[in-house]
Amino acid sequence: MVLGELEKRVLHYLWEAPEADAKQAHGALTKRKGGTLNTIQSTLDRLFKKGLLTRQKQGHAYYYRAKLDRKELIAQLIQDVTSDFISKDEDSLMAAFTSVSAGLDDEKLSQLETLIQQQRHRLSQEDSDAR
């Protein structure tokens, strides 16, 4: 998911303000850096189309809310960053590979832990025998 600088600022703003229309967001976000109401309006619209905001019409204006909170969006971005470089069919094939790791059930992990303990024990025994 690609987010522009203004989109990130709008999201930050909406995580703090419960909901806002374009005028309120424009007032809060463009005091320092400038920018037109139209730019904010289209940014809000883009974020809505990306599924990151919800909106409700009240009178003539849309009121926007963040659909995902910051932690939820970070979780989604972590998922994105780890699967960006593959197309869908490769993804399904990759699942077979990652399931080698994901398929390590508790029993298998316990076996590995036992192996680690055995080898650790064997090595320390060899060390004490050598002394």
Next chain:
Amino acid sequence: MLVNENEGAMILNLLSIALMGLLVATALMAVISPLTARLTALLSARAQKKALWLFVAMPWVVSIACVLIFAPSLFQVESPLWLDTLAHWHHPSEFYLDSWHGATLVLFILGAAYVLARKGLNAVRHLNTLNTLTQFSQGATRHWDVGQDIVVLESQIPSAFAAGLLRPKCYVTTGLIERVCETELDIIIDHERAHIRHKDTQKKLLFALLASLYPRPVARRLNQLFSLASELLADARVSQSYCNFDIAQTLVSAARIQRFLPGNVNPVLVNYFIADDVEYRVRALVDPQRLRAFPWTHCLLVVVLTTILSSIGVDSLHHLIEAVFSH
């Protein structure tokens, strides 16, 4: 449309030879690719990486070698009879753009441009996402202070990875920090730092680009093997500071925690601490086998053999196709 000698027919013929050499060598390497996993398993991690680089670069090396082999016949330089029998080009000064040669060249250029554009676009998206993650997590990074080169991501997903192309960084989630002990966290971070030191994120991208010449299942397997070799080398680096058993135990602990990670992940540009064959890595740490160094002689033999077979392949294919189509 005929391109005569003065207008670069020879250069276009050379490109045609290079392309045919590339495709024939790719086909040959794809045929022997099922053996790669077995053969690389006999090698040390460093040697595995070298062998895999050679494997993905082989079609390009052979392609250049084919050009050199065909050059004497193209420039009508006197050459030994065996070389002329092995490879000769019977229309060195003619190149028809509307022939099968022209069509394959154009198709290849378009295909390569598509792959490069797709990977480039994905790289831009990837970097933008990393940048967004870093910006959204500034508070957590300041709060946890696990190292200046570490970005702490505020998420309950237990994860640690190295990512980025120009200035790669290590990323660790609060979900992982909260669930592991201090030593385990140090091991995980050292492992990710090793990926940065080895420039694994950039190398993975280059490797994936070269591997994309192969059919998708072969490319996927090669990427997996390269990824595993990178993980083994990063583990080896960490083992300079920590006991192998502690690293192995950390792997198992992280695997237990990461079983709760939703969905599957793909480690093409990302080096996950536990994404690759955990069991293989644990066994390599606790019961290291005596592994071989890079087999230079064998590899040289494979390069020579593939070059000879590819040259014969290019020559035969050329004659076979031109028995049907005009050049």
